[in-house]
Amino acid sequence: MNNSVAKTYNRKNVSFSHGKGVYLYTTNGDTYMDLAAGIAVNILGHSNEKLVEALKAQAEKLWHVSNLYNIEEQQKLAEKLTSSSFADKVFFCNSGAEAVECTIKAARRYHFTKGNTEKNKIITFKGSFHGRTLGTIAAANNSSHLEGFGLPLEGFVNIERNNVNELRSSIDDNIAAILIEPIQGEGGINTFTKNFIGEVNDIAKKNDILILFDEVQCGMGRTGRLFAHEWFGVNPDVMALAKGLGGGFPIGACLMTDAVANALGPGTHGSTFGGNPLASSVGNCVMDIVNNNSFLADVEEKGKIFNTKLNKLKDGSNLISEIRGLGLMIGIQFSIDSSIVANKLFEKKLLTVGAGDNVIRLLPPLNITESEIDAVIDILKITLKEIQTNG
Numbered sequence: 001m002n003n004s005v006a007k008t009y010n011r012k013n014v015s016f017s018h019g020k021g022v023y024l025y026t027t028n029g030d031t032y033m034d035l036a037a038g039i040a041v042n043i044l045g046h047s048n049e050k051l052v053e054a055l056k057a058q059a060e061k062l063w064h065v066s067n068l069y070n071i072e073e074q075q076k077l078a079e080k081l082t083s084s085s086f087a088d089k090v091f092f093c094n095s096g097a098e099a100v101e102c103t104i105k106a107a108r109r110y111h112f113t114k115g116n117t118e119k120n121k122i123i124t125f126k127g128s129f130h131g132r133t134l135g136t137i138a139a140a141n142n143s144s145h146l147e148g149f150g151l152p153l154e155g156f157v158n159i160e161r162n163n164v165n166e167l168r169s170s171i172d173d174n175i176a177a178i179l180i181e182p183i184q185g186e187g188g189i190n191t192f193t194k195n196f197i198g199e200v201n202d203i204a205k206k207n208d209i210l211i212l213f214d215e216v217q218c219g220m221g222r223t224g225r226l227f228a229h230e231w232f233g234v235n236p237d238v239m240a241l242a243k244g245l246g247g248g249f250p251i252g253a254c255l256m257t258d259a260v261a262n263a264l265g266p267g268t269h270g271s272t273f274g275g276n277p278l279a280s281s282v283g284n285c286v287m288d289i290v291n292n293n294s295f296l297a298d299v300e301e302k303g304k305i306f307n308t309k310l311n312k313l314k315d316g317s318n319l320i321s322e323i324r325g326l327g328l329m330i331g332i333q334f335s336i337d338s339s340i341v342a343n344k345l346f347e348k349k350l351l352t353v354g355a356g357d358n359v360i361r362l363l364p365p366l367n368i369t370e371s372e373i374d375a376v377i378d379i380l381k382i383t384l385k386e387i388q389t390n391g
């Protein structure tokens with residue numbers, strides 16, 4: 001396609017005209033199964049009727065007003081997020097990177113207002129992804145994302161995941177916070193251990209260090225709990241959300257305890273679009289559907305079914321080395337180049353997302369059905385067999 005769009009993405013040559021549920025339809029009549037879901041964004045599938053209705057109803061009333069005024073829909077969404085989490089306050093923005101930026105700024109500002117101006121370093125972990133702003137690429141410390149963009153922002157200490165000794169030896173008086181992506185998405189569906197998160201919590205509490213969770217990808221019901229950290233039994237002080245929160249409408253959120261939020265007074269932080277009426281209305285509708293025990297139990301159950309079937313595939317094939325993940329955040333690690341498999345799956349009209357560690361991610365809409373899961377398994381089975389016999 002002749003193209004004026006910047007080439008920051010290696011795009012597949014396919015254009016979708018519409019979608020419904022887990023299916024996407026191309027301009028030339030092909031049907032794809034979408035297990036990428038816009039990278040964990042379309043958590044209720046494409047063209048969800050309730051979301052469409054919420055967006056349309058709001059569009060006819062009011063699109064945007066400044067955060068200089070009360071925004072009722074935004075207040076409602078903040079209320080829903082705080083009443084179902086550790087948090088007391090929410091700052092709204094438009095994307096994951098902005099939400100993580102807010103966690104970093106909030107943590108530093110918290111210590112600043114306590115007079116600890118030198119307590120501003122943040123521990124981060126190898127394999128994490130936090131976005132593409134100058135702050136978040138410095139935080140994640142992925143060399144391929146930093147290359148060519150000048151001096152990385154200072155103040156991050158990047159260590160191994162799940163390494164208690166390295167964590168302990170990295171603690172000093174200047175550590176303000178520990179930033180964790182509880183299940184690393186881009187990094188290859190790498191899960192922090194419950195034991196390690198418990199250690200993080202102990203160390204943080206003893207040293208007045210804040211815990212920041214980046215749940216941009218693993219939050220919003222993806223793992224079968226509203227928030228992934230519920231599995232670890234540890235609450236953060238600040239949490240970043242985005243991706244699934246708007247079900248496809250751009251919105252991000254930074255959830256904070258009062259102790260942290262009090263450090264972000266008027267004029268300290270802001271966003272023109274953050275939590276505007278359109279985004280908030282859709283967010284409210286997403287929360288109403290996802291923050292429901294039977295919906296979440298269903299996600300957990302379907303995650304188990306998917307996992308069992310994938311493990312059966314793994315046992316019957318030497319191409320798969322590991323099945324990873326929690327709930328419907330699934331990683332398949334291959335013993336051959338995973339991009340070869342991803343390309344074959346694409347030819348068979350199954351959309352997946354690559355990740356680090358030679359992993360292919362399956363991030364279906366959370367309302368995928370069992371028969372749709374079976375259809376995915378069938379495509380995987382046929383594809384593996386073809387690769388096995390033809391190379």
Ligand SMILES: *Cc1c(COP(=O)(O)O)cnc(C)c1O
Nearest residue numbers: 095096097129130131185216217
């Ligand atoms: C996608 C992602 C981000 C960045 O979100 P954007 O909306 O692309 O800025 C941050 N953290 C995690 C864990 C993500 O998966």
